[in-house]
Amino acid sequence: MEKALSEAGKDSLEGDWTNLTIQDLFIVNLKAYRKLHHISQTQLAELCNSSTGYIGEIESGKRFPSVSMIERIAGAFKIESWHLFKNEPISPSPLYQPAKLAPTQKNEFMKMANSALSKILDNF
Numbered sequence: 110m111e112k113a114l115s116e117a118g119k120d121s122l123e124g125d126w127t128n129l130t131i132q133d134l135f136i137v138n139l140k141a142y143r144k145l146h147h148i149s150q151t152q153l154a155e156l157c158n159s160s161t162g163y164i165g166e167i168e169s170g171k172r173f174p175s176v177s178m179i180e181r182i183a184g185a186f187k188i189e190s191w192h193l194f195k196n197e198p199i200s201p202s203p204l205y206q207p208a209k210l211a212p213t214q215k216n217e218f219m220k221m222a223n224s225a226l227s228k229i230l231d232n233f
Contacts, residue, residue, distance in 0.1 A: 132173055134194050140168060141199035142186045156185035 129137065143153060150164040157164075157178065166172040174182065183190040 129196070131194060132170060134196055135173075135179075136168055136170060138193045138195060138199060139182065142188070142193070145199060146186055148185070153182070153185055157181040 142148075143150070148156070150168070151161045153159075154161045154164045158181065159178065163172065167174055179190050179193060183193055186192075
């Protein structure tokens with residue numbers, strides 16, 4: 110299986126995805142979503158009420174999760190379960206990208222936020 114994942118480009122998420130098994134697809138997508146969301150195995154385990162060791166065993170292909178666990182993993186990424194079995198590279202969703210403000214917008218926002226905070230604190 111490691112060879113199939115390696116040939117499919119498991120690290121770069123590029124390459125030939127046609128020869129991957131369902132488990133291989135799940136592993137590639139799980140790792141891609143963890144990377145996309147900057148979530149460690151430990152953090153994912155906590156979000157799924159599981160152990161880091163179990164997440165590691167899933168990612169190494171030693172174990173395959175139950176339907177319930179697949180749903181918890183998907184929930185941790187705020188996606189539907191079927192996304193973990195997609196046979197295509199994962200790309201960042203605009204929903205998960207933070208907004209970037211121009212310096213002038215940032216300064217204006219900070220002035221407004223400070224003004225609003227001052228008014229709130231004046232009432233205490």
